[in-house]
Amino acid sequence: MSDRRPSKILALSGGVGGAKLACGLYAVLPPGGLGVLVNTGDDFSHLGLSISPDLDTVMYTLAGVVNPETGWGRAGESWTFMDATAALGGDAWFRLGDKDLAVHVERTRRLRAGEPLGAVTAELCHRFGIAAEVMPMSDDAIATLVDSDAGTLAFQDYFVRRGCEPRVRGFRFQGIEAARPNPRALAWLEDPDLAAIVIGPSNPFVSVAPILAVPGLRDALAQRRVPLVAVSPIVGGQAIKGPAAKMMDELGIRPSAAWVAEQYGDLLDGLVIDETDRDLAAGIHGPRVLVAQTVMRTATDRARLAGEVLGFAAELRR
Template sequence: MIDDSPDGSVPGGDATYIALCGGVGGSKLAAGLQALLGRRLTVVVNVGDDFDHLGLRICPDIDTVLYRLSGLNDEQRGWGRADESWQFMRALGQFSEETWFQLGDLDVALHVVRTHRQAAGYALAEITMDMADRLGIDARVVPATDDAVRTKVVCQEGVLDFQRYFVERRCEPPIERLVFEGAADARPTPAAEAAFAADSLAGIVICPSNPYLSIDPILAIPRLRALLAERRVPAVAVSPIIDGKAVKGPTAKIMRELNVASTPHSIALHYEGLIDGLMIDTMDASRQAEDCGVPVCSAATLMTSAEDQVALAGAAIDFMRRIAGTMV
């Protein structure tokens, strides 16, 4: 953890922050925020991707965040654990066709422990926070909800479970709309609710995760959306679009299929009423003149190193501080 800098670029020691986060792209910014804030950061993670596979509870976004923040992530693949081996999958292939979702030998251990603890009656948030502690993670990593929220992809051929669409079908079927089953009745985890209620809360960041697949399942939980809408501190979103393209994943493809332009204005409109500022990449700086409805800040949002992650996190914190100075 980096201590508060003498020039005040990181707010005082009691200020806390929330990051709403999905998988790979969001976890990079979360890692940068953790480097600056340590335990003053709560990362609220999407659970819409969660599913049961081979009798195991798999939570891809939670696991990506856990691996990234603990330094165990595989930088080459962008997902899973580093130094992974695949003996389990090779053996599985001899007996089953269910090899479309890759589970590394080290990764399986996490899923086994989670499944065993849930069967014993422990809540997902309790399990996740304990795992984060055991992995030496400073930030509080909490699922958006302990309840079942499942993303379903509606396309011409019917309704696909998210992982069937995302992994098995590699996002090929054009999306008509998304459904977040269970979200309407879901409640935030106590830790997420407490983070929003904390007197020390100084800002909220929506990470550059896919707005439709990673952030919307969080915001589909009525209480969480209300907490963000009723915020008393600045909230900023970091655009996942650079020069009309997604850095990684199907964000731009989905936007085209939903007839949404791949621009900062579209991202701002997507989060209308929920943010006080939008961060865009320096390549899109010329678009700052667009009417996004909120202040716009340009920064280097492509994070290819740990230094990039910390730099963007610092820029986000500074942006929130400046916005806070204008709030009544």
């Protein structure tokens, strides 16, 4: 009988926050030990190209080529194409750098040739030398819609073009009913080497909720045989990155790590909250709580938090 311990981790991620934790996990796990299931509700068509913002943020972060100042886009980017597009009166509100543009062109070419998004993503990650498996939540088209006081808005219209200014009233995921989960994600959940599932500090509304809404995925997660741990994206009542706290406030929810526990409910075995929110730990019922430094400013921060999350998951597994 083998005494080899399960060593694989499946992470659920949206954009910057989830990508940072995924990068920390990637740094401390053995090659091939990390799978990242990524939100595609943000995906959209722009200038005739298929854009997958969260997939690209995770890919660029794991490859070490992400813009360190923004947490998204490419480092050392140039903007010749976008400047030329704007000069022609083109639609330039969503900025595509020249290096970034190459990824979108190649993705669009492959999708139009009939390749599924998962296969295209795997090939792109291979080209970037990534030894983790990055997976879209589904190969089917799903679009996050924001119900707001300015009407129903496509997510990128709300998030980028309008800078999250409209007041939020709710969210819908167009196409979700007919979507199928990525088969590779289901394979990861059934892998005997899987040791834990980690939900990164991504926006619960527009990054994690779409993943959980894909028919069959939440049920598969609920039937898991390993611990599921989430890292709260809310620290001291504020979102570290993005509009999560603003969304919560506009929906009449008090932004807090305690609410994150309620949002994920009985899926959670453990919740990691920041030192700032230590006083909330006793009032969080259901999952076990780990208090840690969750703000990741450096690569060292990412690896340290990842190690603590893995240690916490190992305790829960025992």
